[in-house]
Amino acid sequence: MLRWSSEFTRWPSKTLPESGDILRKYELVLLPEAHCYLRMAGRRIDVTRAVDQVPFAAISRFLHEEDIEPAQITDYKIGIHKQFLLKWIADNRGLGGRSLADLWKIREECIARLSEHD
Numbered sequence: 001m002l003r004w005s006s007e008f009t010r011w012p013s014k015t016l017p018e019s020g021d022i023l024r025k026y027e028l029v030l031l032p033e034a035h036c037y038l039r040m041a042g043r044r045i046d047v048t049r050a051v052d053q054v055p056f057a058a059i060s061r062f063l064h065e066e067d068i069e070p071a072q073i074t075d076y077k078i079g080i081h082k083q084f085l086l087k088w089i090a091d092n093r094g095l096g097g098r099s100l101a102d103l104w105k106i107r108e109e110c111i112a113r114l115s116e117h118d
């Protein structure tokens with residue numbers, strides 16, 4: 001059976017150098033990121049990466065993982081991502097006064113930088 005899954009992993013500044021300078025600029029060591037992939041026969045299949053990139057299976061620790069329907073890839077995934085970030089802010093003593101909007105802006109900067117390297 002082929003299933004869509006959504007997971008939260010960490011964008012660490014050390015292992016993603018393309019976004020690392022952005023995270024360092026905002027004095028963040030990591031930023032939780034939601035990502036979707038296919039799962040079949042116990043294997044994760046990331047169709048968003050080029051074949052010659054690091055395999056998705058190399059990510060060994062997930063902060064949250066759940067099965068979703070294809071229709072949930074947009075609004076639902078964004079909603080749970082924002083809820084996750086709000087909880088992350090609360091669990092980390094407010095992250096120096098940063099708001100959800102602040103983290104979302106930093107995330108967008110990281111995505112823009114990563115897309116430059118595709």
